[in-house]
Amino acid sequence: xxxxxxxxxKGSLEKKMRAFLEAGGIDPKGYADGSRSYTPDLGIxxxxxxxxxxxxxxxxxxxxxxxxxxxxxDWYQESEVQSNVxxxxxxxxxxVDIVVAVPQAWEDxxxxxxxxxxxxxxxxxxPLRIWTEYLNLTEGLIRRHTDLEPSLYSPYQRLNVERRAAxxxxxxxxxxxxxxxxxxxxxxxxxxxxxxxxxxxxxxxxIHKVLANSTARLLVNRRSLRHRDKRPLIEKVRKALxxxxxxxxxxxxxxxxx
Amino acid sequence: xxxxxxxRATRDYLPEEAAERREVLDQFAHTAGxxxxxxxxxxxxxxxxxxxxxxxxxxxxxxxxxxxxxxxxALRPELTAPxxxxxxxxxxxxxxxxxxxxxxxSCFRYCRPGSGLLREFTQAGLELLNEPGPSAEAEIIAAATxxxxxVGVGDFTLRIGTVGVYRDLLxxxxxxxxxxxxxxxxxxxxxxxxxxAQLATSGDKQLxxxxxxxxxxxxxxxxxxxxxxxxxxxDAQELDATALAERLPLEAEAAMRxxxxxxxxxxxxxxxxxxAVSRLRGxxxxxxxxxxxxxxxxxxxxxxxxLLAVCDAVESYGVKNFEVVLGIARGLTFYSGAxxxxxxxxxxxxxxxxxxxxxxxxxxLFGGESTPAVGCAFRFDTLLDAVAANGGRQGRxxxxxFLEADGDGLSAARAAAETLRDRGVRTGVGPNAPADHTLxxxxxxxxxxxxxxxxxxxxxxxxQ
Numbered sequence: 008x009x010x011x012x013x014x015x016x017k018g019s020l021e022k023k024m025r026a027f028l029e030a031g032g033i034d035p036k037g038y039a040d041g042s043r044s045y046t047p048d049l050g051i052x053x054x055x056x057x058x059x060x061x062x063x064x065x066x067x068x069x070x071x072x073x074x075x076x077x078x079x080x081d082w083y084q085e086s087e088v089q090s091n092v093x094x095x096x097x098x099x100x101x102x103v104d105i106v107v108a109v110p111q112a113w114e115d116x117x118x119x120x121x122x123x124x125x126x127x128x129x130x131x132x133x134p135l136r137i138w139t140e141y142l143n144l145t146e147g148l149i150r151r152h153t154d155l156e157p158s159l160y161s162p163y164q165r166l167n168v169e170r171r172a173a174x175x176x177x178x179x180x181x182x183x184x185x186x187x188x189x190x191x192x193x194x195x196x197x198x199x200x201x202x203x204x205x206x207x208x209x210x211x212x213x214i215h216k217v218l219a220n221s222t223a224r225l226l227v228n229r230r231s232l233r234h235r236d237k238r239p240l241i242e243k244v245r246k247a248l249x250x251x252x253x254x255x256x257x258x259x260x261x262x263x264x265x
Numbered sequence: 266x267x268x269x270x271x272x273r274a275t276r277d278y279l280p281e282e283a284a285e286r287r288e289v290l291d292q293f294a295h296t297a298g299x300x301x302x303x304x305x306x307x308x309x310x311x312x313x314x315x316x317x318x319x320x321x322x323x324x325x326x327x328x329x330x331x332x333x334x335x336x337x338x339a340l341r342p343e344l345t346a347p348x349x350x351x352x353x354x355x356x357x358x359x360x361x362x363x364x365x366x367x368x369x370x371s372c373f374r375y376c377r378p379g380s381g382l383l384r385e386f387t388q389a390g391l392e393l394l395n396e397p398g399p400s401a402e403a404e405i406i407a408a409a410t411x412x413x414x415x416v417g418v419g420d421f422t423l424r425i426g427t428v429g430v431y432r433d434l435l436x437x438x439x440x441x442x443x444x445x446x447x448x449x450x451x452x453x454x455x456x457x458x459x460x461x462a463q464l465a466t467s468g469d470k471q472l473x474x475x476x477x478x479x480x481x482x483x484x485x486x487x488x489x490x491x492x493x494x495x496x497x498x499x500d501a502q503e504l505d506a507t508a509l510a511e512r513l514p515l516e517a518e519a520a521m522r523x524x525x526x527x528x529x530x531x532x533x534x535x536x537x538x539x540x541a542v543s544r545l546r547g548x549x550x551x552x553x554x555x556x557x558x559x560x561x562x563x564x565x566x567x568x569x570x571x572l573l574a575v576c577d578a579v580e581s582y583g584v585k586n587f588e589v590v591l592g593i594a595r596g597l598t599f600y601s602g603a604x605x606x607x608x609x610x611x612x613x614x615x616x617x618x619x620x621x622x623x624x625x626x627x628x629x630l631f632g633g634e635s636t637p638a639v640g641c642a643f644r645f646d647t648l649l650d651a652v653a654a655n656g657g658r659q660g661r662x663x664x665x666x667f668l669e670a671d672g673d674g675l676s677a678a679r680a681a682a683e684t685l686r687d688r689g690v691r692t693g694v695g696p697n698a699p700a701d702h703t704l705x706x707x708x709x710x711x712x713x714x715x716x717x718x719x720x721x722x723x724x725x726x727x728x729q
Contacts (some may be wrong), residue, residue, distance in 0.1 A: 012284040091673035095367050147335065150335035151335055151336055177505060216321075216322050218322075219321065219322040219325075220323055220326075260318070260325075262327075262342045262346075262374070263321075263342070263343030263344065263345040263346060263388075263390075263599070263642060264343070264345055264390060264619070264620055264621045264640055264641055265343075265388070265617065265619050265620050265621075265623070265642045265643065265644050
């Protein structure tokens with residue numbers, strides 16, 4: 008019988024995730040309990056679990072190295088794996104917004120339009136420097152608001168013949184502490200935030216939500232979902248997790264008259 | 266073999282049903298025309314921002330979204346925002362104001378699989394732009410109710426209220442987020458009250474389950490604010506339907522009042538007034554009298570006077586059978602003044618057919634000039650069910666007359682059929698009449714007359 012490979016997130020989600028699993032009657036031995044092991048035991052027969060960084064989980068699922076995993080909606084979208092990884096369940100925990108933030112002092116910049124206008128149409132030679140871990144989401148934002156192709160500053164650009172040609176907009180690949188870059192080394196950031204307080208404490212203000220309410224999701228490789236032996240195991244995990252999802256009535260959409 | 270079912274949560278309409286839908290839509294257009302409303306058409310999809318501008322990007326999860334040229338689009342979930350975009354664009358400058366528009370069309374919303382809702386549905390609506398006075402609301406309500414009667418749905422409940430009292434009770438300088446939280450709570454409270462009233466009369470199991478889910482939310486709210494008092498949910502056992510219908514609104518009120526107080530959204534006396542007003546319902550005179558007591562000395566006097574003027578105007582249209590409900594559960598963040606909804610009577614399930622109200626701020630939000638606006642829309646599919654339940658529009662057969670002919674007779678029959686069609690007779694030709702779709706069957710005789718049930722008639726006689 009083939010095993011189901013499950014990836015649990017390491018990092019800020021761990022504690023909430025553990026409480027979540029417990030609520031579903033799963034005791035995750037070796038997960039968020041001070042253990043140094045990367046292979047916790049959920050006690051579900053046929054399921055092999057490993058702890059991975061949430062950034063890695065969506066594309067590991069897409070590549071078929073894992074069958075099922077938990078990561079944020081932000082990394083699911085950033086990884087652009089929608090074509091073969093399904094978003095099966097919204098766990099409703101670990102809520103963050105992915106936002107565009109700029110220095111508070113910029114009173115004339117209150118939307119992405121303002122930001123791009125400030126840099127792109129001005130005649131200066133300095134590009135707009137945007138720091139982010141979310142390279143794809145940021146490029147999408149730029150493409151939606153301008154006709155420009157951004158340049159990219161990253162240690163990995165030679166791997167993928169990336170562009171460094173002078174563009175009025177440059178994406179800088181951040182490896183953390185993104186909020187510290189502006190105003191000296193950057194002009195804007197695209198970053199995740201729970202309450203916005205870290206951003207404010209660093210002299211930044213939010214001008215746009217690129218992705219609102221990104222929460223933890225149960226993600227599944229679509230091929231695994233069709234697999235005769237794996238499917239019942241996936242269903243078992245999904246059911247166990249669904250117990251912990253807060254009850255929520257379908258809210259009336261706030262659209263138009265009716 | 267390739268098997269392709271229709272997309273999830275959509276459906277097909279076969280001729281009989283489709284014909285009935287078309288007829289009712291035509292009737293809507295006809296009624297709108299009686300009041301001088303003319304059709305507008307807008308694209309079936311728009312930039313996502315048009316729909317997220319008011320409600321925030323969270324709304325995207327309820328839309329069907331796609332990308333093209335790196336831009337994000339959504340199939341329209343409703344038609345008011347597109348009409349407002351049109352008005353804001355300045356394209357109406359050369360049109361005489363006030364503008365009276367009607368529309369009918371498909372709308373699209375994402376809904377969870379298994380929710381029983383359709384992802385594509387039809388809306389029919391009216392919008393009246395640039396008419397500030399209470400006669401605007403009254404005209405829209407009159408047209409909407411006339412339409413219902415004209416399609417045989419004369420038995421309905423009309424409720425009129427106003428969101429103006431809430432807007433004016435809240436302090437002018439309240440934080441925008443606090444404001445929308447409170448309005449959201451009041452909306453929720455109103456819907457809980459409505460459903461509880463419904464449950465008390467029907468005892469419906471599904472309603473009971475839904476309300477128990479609402480109750481869980483109330484529990485969470487009470488826990489967050491650490492509410493302790495007579496309506497703490499924790500104190501109560503599981504309730505049966507009657508007890509739940511009675512107690513849940515009070516539990517929800519307590520949770521909300523406590524949250525507002527502890528989060529310091531509004532002063533306690535304002536909170537008290539908000540809740541008190543949201544409870545009021547009854548005849549116009551009753552409600553106005555009670556509301557005056559609550560609102561005396563507040564800015565909300567004006568909103569009440571406006572409601573009175575609207576209701577008076579509605580009555581002058583001969584629409585007298587309505588209830589005034591101040592806690593009406595209608596988008597408090599969408600509307601700016603009077604609001605109304607039209608539902609099935611409680612005994613028939615109380616489903617919402619449609620609703621509307623005044624939304625003065627919307628066109629400005631889309632970059633247009635500040636424009637007074639009133640409108641309404643119908644959930645066409647819900648309404649269609651009611652039309653059918655009330656006996657329906659008489660489905661017509663496909664052919665008034667079917668000329669049976671074969672072999673050598675065919676070509677003469679075809680020519681005769683064309684002549685009959687010229688005169689408006691829906692005519693079929695072929696060897697065998699399809700009985701279910703045919704009103705009368707005839708045959709040509711040698712002289713070019715049609716023989717129907719043994720009687721020979723000339724083409725002239727047939728077409729009469």
